[in-house]
Structure formats: structure tokens, C-alpha cells
Amino acid sequence: MKIIPIRIIRVLIFLLLLASFTSVALAQTPTPDTSAITADQVNEVARGLWCPLCNGVRLDACELKACDQMKEMIAIKLAEGVGEEEIRAYFLDQYGPQVFGEPPREGFNWLAWILPVLGLFGGGLFVWFVIRRMIQPYPVAPAAPPQTAAQADDYSQKLEQELSRYD
């Protein structure tokens, strides 16, 4: 029976240990240290996002557990050195465009973008027409031709006659 030299056994044990440590290290994906990230930094990103569960509540103002988790994720991403735009893109992939608080600019949702503009334009035109009609000068009767001296005398005479009836 052939005896394996102790030196080779030592090397094998060393390699085995190294392999096991390496696999453990690779299997764990440690969460980056977020202690250096301040709440203000997180809120700066969170201000541009909306709670996916509430209506009209910004992420930085939301106190739901789901939103706390989102803020934790922002802190993790910031600690990893991920930029704001990439974080926004990440949340878009996760939650869809509702996380931006605006309808996506595609298909039927275009109506939500177009209709307010059309409404504003139509309303503006209507108001313009109404105001224009309101400030239009009222049609006045054509001015009477100036009286001649003879006409004025006739008028004075008639007036005198009428007044004399009451004397």
C-alpha cells in the first residue's frame, strides 16, 4: 500500500479549506453599509417617487411599511454608488410608471396628457370669445344732423306754446 506524503495531505486540506471559505464568501452578498447615507440624501431621491399603494402621497412623506422598505432600498443603492436616475429606473422596473405619479406616455394613456391641453386651449378660446363679445361697443343710433337756426326757432316756438297752456 502506497502512503501519501504528509505534505500533500496538508496542501489538500489547505485547498479544501480555501475552497469552502471562498464558496461561503461568494454565496453571501453582503448588504452595503448604509450608515454613511443620511435621511436627507434618501429623501432627496424619495421626493421624486410616489407611494405605489397610496393615492397622491410622495414616498418621502409616506409612513407605510412598504414605503420604508423602498427608502431602505434607496439607501442601499446610494451606498452602492448608484445614481438617482438609475434608482428611478430600478423602481420603474419594479413598480411601473405609477411610482413616478404620472401616466405612461403610451397608448390609451396619451389621453391623460393630451386632454388637459386640449381642454385648456378650448376653454381659453371660449373665454376669449365671451370677453370679446362683452367688450364690443354697444351699437349706437346715428347722430342726428345738426339743427338749423330756423328749426331751432320752430322748436322754441312749439315749446313756448306748450308751456303757455299751463299758465
Place this chain on the structure above:
Amino acid sequence: MTEMTESLPDVPMETAPASRAVLIWRAIFILVPLVFIVFLALRLGTAKTEHRAEGLAPPLEFTTFEGETINLDDLRGKGVVVNFWASWCDPCREEAALLESTWRREKGNGIVFLGLDYLDQEPAAKDYLAEYDITYPSGPDLRSQVARRYGISGVPETFFIDSEGKIVDIVVGPLTSQAQMDSYLDKIRPKEK
């Protein structure tokens, strides 16, 4: 007085073209929103629940946290339990152990459990799965696409789909007992040939 009034020039209060323009504008302002509301109502009524109206489960495809792609069509012939959950959802925790234990008991009986993680974050979701030792396929419902198709009202919500792909029952809120769970499973159990 009367004479003076009569002597005023006869001026029309509103000209005919102007009043016509106002009428047209009024019609536009009433008709446009009306048409929009009708259009919106029709679309909302048809888009979401075409499959559900026929009793069929809407298409479902997702990738689990382990990277496996699951498609409901591939599970035809089996009874499928689709559970929408989230790590932030406390009522989901009430049924988590029951779902897992039932899955372990039924996986050899032609029943498949699927978990769809709704509006959640992966680290928290994975912690939740580890906490309840959940082994059935579970993955994120990205952009809530499946949730929208199924028209869920919140989490937890569980769909029981029979071997022909028809939704047999929907449970809104947590499943509370084994007896309740079994009564639903009996309805979707594949028929032995």
C-alpha cells in the same frame, strides 16, 4: 317716458351668428367630456377582466426569486393555487405557514402553489420566504402586471384554478384554517383518469 323709450333706436340684443357660436361652444363643452367618459367606461369595462368574465384565469408568467420562469399554461392539467402576498402585509403572515404546509402535503397530488410578491422589495421578500421556509415557486410581480390582469383588490388574495385553467374560487384576505383550505383544494383537484 313712453315716448322717449319708443324713440330709442331699435337695436338687437344679440346677433344671430353670435348666438349660434355660443350654442356650438356649449355643445362642444358638453359633448367632449361626455364622449370621453363613455369611452373610458367602455374601455375600463372590457380591458381588465376579459378572461375572468369567461371564468378563465388570465395569462400568468413570472420569474421566481431563484430565476425559474413559470407559465400557467404549462401547468394545465394540475390544480393551481395562486397567492398574492407581500412582506409588508401582516395578514399575509397569518396564512404563510398554512400555505407552505399544504403545499408540502399536496405537491404529489397534482396541486401546484405559486406565490406572487406584490409591490415589494427583494431583500425583504427573501427574508419573509426564509422566515416561513416557503419552498413553493415564488417571485416578484414586476410592475404589478399579473395583479392588474387578475384584478386583485389587495393582499393577501388567493386564486384557486382548476386543471382546465378556470378560476373556481377567489379568497380575499388570509386563509384561516386547514379545513377552509381543503374545501377549496377539493374543487380544483385534478380528476383521476
